[in-house]
Amino acid sequence: MVEAYFALLLLLLPLAFLGLLYFLVRPRPVNIPIKNRHVFITGGSSGIGLALAHRAASEGARVSILARSPDKLDEARNAIRLATGIDVAVFAADVRDYDAVKRAVDEAGPIDVLLLNHGVFVALELEKMELSEVKFTMDVNLMGSFNLIKAALPAMKNRKDSLPASIAFVSSQAGQVGIYGYVAYSASKFGLRGLAEALQHEVIADNIHVSLIFPPDTDTPGLVEENKRKPELTKIIASSSGFMKAEEVAKKALDGIKRGSFVISCNLEGVALSIATAGLSPQRSFLMAFVEVVAAGILRIVALGIQWGWYGSIEKWHRQKKGSARRS
Numbered sequence: 001m002v003e004a005y006f007a008l009l010l011l012l013l014p015l016a017f018l019g020l021l022y023f024l025v026r027p028r029p030v031n032i033p034i035k036n037r038h039v040f041i042t043g044g045s046s047g048i049g050l051a052l053a054h055r056a057a058s059e060g061a062r063v064s065i066l067a068r069s070p071d072k073l074d075e076a077r078n079a080i081r082l083a084t085g086i087d088v089a090v091f092a093a094d095v096r097d098y099d100a101v102k103r104a105v106d107e108a109g110p111i112d113v114l115l116l117n118h119g120v121f122v123a124l125e126l127e128k129m130e131l132s133e134v135k136f137t138m139d140v141n142l143m144g145s146f147n148l149i150k151a152a153l154p155a156m157k158n159r160k161d162s163l164p165a166s167i168a169f170v171s172s173q174a175g176q177v178g179i180y181g182y183v184a185y186s187a188s189k190f191g192l193r194g195l196a197e198a199l200q201h202e203v204i205a206d207n208i209h210v211s212l213i214f215p216p217d218t219d220t221p222g223l224v225e226e227n228k229r230k231p232e233l234t235k236i237i238a239s240s241s242g243f244m245k246a247e248e249v250a251k252k253a254l255d256g257i258k259r260g261s262f263v264i265s266c267n268l269e270g271v272a273l274s275i276a277t278a279g280l281s282p283q284r285s286f287l288m289a290f291v292e293v294v295a296a297g298i299l300r301i302v303a304l305g306i307q308w309g310w311y312g313s314i315e316k317w318h319r320q321k322k323g324s325a326r327r328s
């Protein structure tokens with residue numbers, strides 16, 4: 001009899017806990033349709049942004065893309081037309097230039113899903129980086145996002161339909177954990193997290209939902225360029241989270257945006273990283289909240305193990321460098 005009560009208690013406790021989490025999670029779950037809606041993608045002429053534009057167009061969205069190079073924009077428009085038969089609108093502007101951004105956004109018309117994907121990444125030790133490169137990274141990745149939001153938000157808030165809207169940021173796993181060689185990049189992407197968390201408070205009453213996408217290394221022209229200068233240690237550390245195709249990242253990102261997820265991970269390592277860094281982030285899914293609570297302790301141990309490995313690689317690297325300096 002006692003065993004039966006004990007078994008019942010064991011069953012009821014997790015259920016009661018799930019019930020509590022169902023009541024607790026905020027903001028409430030939401031579905032954000034993109035069919036026949038205006039999806040505006042910055043950095044949509046290359047890599048992840050281009051894959052997002054392809055996917056959104058093939059799912060029936062009206063797509064606009066913005067980037068600097070008019071030639072790359074034309075190429076992207078032609079490639080999307082060839083693959084989907086759909087025309088996307090293109091806007092040539094530098095996200096650092098608020099006036100140019102505002103003109104593009106006004107011309108494009110009210111936006112339902114603002115996808116802030118533009119980004120620059122230079123992997124280099126701070127010591128070897130010019131301050132102008134640091135400022136450039138912050139200006140494009142962080143200030144560029146502010147420029148877009150300031151330009152687009154008034155019309156997004158006054159949209160005619162009552163459907164939920166979205167502002168989504170393409171961050172990076174280097175925006176969840178600091179990584180050797182990414183001092184400036186990580187700072188800019190961690191900045192996006194603060195921006196996104198605070199912005200969600202401010203726009204929730206307007207039925208606008210914020211998402212942060214955290215891709216691992218992804219096969220894009222941007223990564224090919226970055227790899228030319230990437231420090232060896234950055235390669236060793238970043239490779240611990242796999243490598244994806246831009247199309248796979250785009251699918252994960254759009255599915256997450258449509259579910260209104262605040263944090264969107266792209267692979268298994270990314271899910272573990274997101275759970276380990278959940279902190280005070282919003283969480284809409286009571287099931288994910290359950291996983292976060294249950295896994296928190298064990299993932300902290302895993303995280304300590306990962307840091308142990310990374311610091312081991314850094315120490316080994318410096319020992320080898322000192323050894324070869326002594327020999328020469």
Ligand SMILES: NC(=O)c1ccc[n+]([C@@H]2O[C@H](COP(=O)([O-])OP(=O)(O)OC[C@H]3O[C@@H](n4cnc5c(N)ncnc54)[C@H](OP(=O)(O)O)[C@@H]3O)[C@@H](O)[C@H]2O)c1
Pocket residue numbers: 042043044045046047048049066067068069070072093094095096117118119120121140144170171172173214215216217218219220221222223
């Ligand atoms: N690839 C990866 O391994 C990886 C991993 C994690 C996160 N991410 C993030 O994913 C996003 C896309 O990266 P990607 O690899 O697809 O890069 P990419 O192939 O280099 O494409 C970058 C896009 O951003 C545009 N862009 C760059 N600077 C701009 C500016 N100042 N104003 C307007 N547009 C600008 C580029 O066009 P123009 O040059 O013509 O302006 C291009 O369309 C970035 O935010 C990046 O940080 C990438």
